[in-house]
Amino acid sequence: MGQIILNQITITPLKKIITPGGSVLHAMKNIDIGYSGFGETYFSIINGMSIKAWKLHKSMILNFVVPLGKVKFVFCTKDKDEFKEIIIGEESYSRITVPAGIIFGFQGLFSPYSIVMNVANLIHDPFEIERYEKNEICYNWH
Amino acid sequence: MGQIILNQITITPLKKIITPGGSVLHAMKNIDIGYSGFGETYFSIINGMSIKAWKLHKSMILNFVVPLGKVKFVFCTKDKDEFKEIIIGEESYSRITVPAGIIFGFQGLFSPYSIVMNVANLIHDPFEIERYEKNEICYNWH
Numbered sequence: 001m002g003q004i005i006l007n008q009i010t011i012t013p014l015k016k017i018i019t020p021g022g023s024v025l026h027a028m029k030n031i032d033i034g035y036s037g038f039g040e041t042y043f044s045i046i047n048g049m050s051i052k053a054w055k056l057h058k059s060m061i062l063n064f065v066v067p068l069g070k071v072k073f074v075f076c077t078k079d080k081d082e083f084k085e086i087i088i089g090e091e092s093y094s095r096i097t098v099p100a101g102i103i104f105g106f107q108g109l110f111s112p113y114s115i116v117m118n119v120a121n122l123i124h125d126p127f128e129i130e131r132y133e134k135n136e137i138c139y140n141w142h
Numbered sequence: 143m144g145q146i147i148l149n150q151i152t153i154t155p156l157k158k159i160i161t162p163g164g165s166v167l168h169a170m171k172n173i174d175i176g177y178s179g180f181g182e183t184y185f186s187i188i189n190g191m192s193i194k195a196w197k198l199h200k201s202m203i204l205n206f207v208v209p210l211g212k213v214k215f216v217f218c219t220k221d222k223d224e225f226k227e228i229i230i231g232e233e234s235y236s237r238i239t240v241p242a243g244i245i246f247g248f249q250g251l252f253s254p255y256s257i258v259m260n261v262a263n264l265i266h267d268p269f270e271i272e273r274y275e276k277n278e279i280c281y282n283w284h
Contacts, residue, residue: 019194020192020194021188021189021192021193021194021250022186022187022188022189022192022194022250022255023186023187024184024185024186024187025184025185025186025187026184027182027183027184027185027259028182028183029181029182029265029266030180030181030182030265031265037180038172038180039171039172040169040170040171040172041169041170041183041259041261042166042167042168042169043166043167043169043209044164044165044166044167045164045165045166045167046163046164047163047164050162050163050164051163052161052162052163052164067185067257068210068257108163108164113164115209115210115257117169117183117259119183123171123172123173124171
């Protein structure tokens with residue numbers, strides 16, 4: 001059961017187009033895999049070696065893109081015993097689509113910081129978020 | 143007439159929320175001023191002192207946010223005689239909404255580069271873009 005939901009996380013490689021003065025980096029189109037409506041887009045800065053964990057969205061579908069730096073995302077089933085790790089960033093430039101119902105956290109792997117963009121199908125709503133303390137889930141970040 | 147269209151460009155200050163491990167930066171919600179549907183979001187990297195100019199979108203409505211660095215945007219009427227300059231970036235963290243039909247260019251004011259995010263109501267379509275050479279429009283970038 002847990003394995004099945006973690007297998008629903010998808011990774012979509014994204015194009016970087018070299019142009020004079022600086023590249024253009026694709027992020028998300030409304031025809032792309034993982035698009036399920038537009039609620040909000042925002043940025044999370046994550047400092048080098050900092051960890052933001054853990055959170056679960058009951059309804060929000062997430063699309064993470066890292067245009068600056070490098071970030072490790074860790075996904076975990078609700079029974080807290082299966083994990084999936086995905087690293088994306090400038091080098092492996094891709095989008096991660098995360099269905100609702102998955103616990104996740106992330107760690108900055110680039111100094112001074114990385115930028116995570118989330119394109120979400122819903123506007124931020126604290127009532128659809130479950131939060132867990134870092135040590136509530138037995139995962140070794142180091 | 144030119145003045146009227148340049149006055150339709152709007153600047154919306156955006157929130158930065160300080161959280162442990164790195165701030166959260168608002169960008170755009172589907173209820174925000176300037177939102178007119180979601181077609182695509184992408185990033186344009188602009189190197190320090192580089193200029194990308196000029197372009198006009200016949201149909202696309204643009205929403206620019208600069209989560210890294212500092213960028214000067216220059217907007218120009220189709221008769222090429224009136225200009226509007228707006229600088230946004232990490233310090234004056236805001237969103238610029240640009241109606242269709244305005245010529246624009248931008249210049250990086252931060253080294254090594256700045257990141258511009260565009261949230262657009264349409265997917266990229268080369269047929270709705272008009273391009274002009276940098277020297278076709280009499281504007282002093284320096």
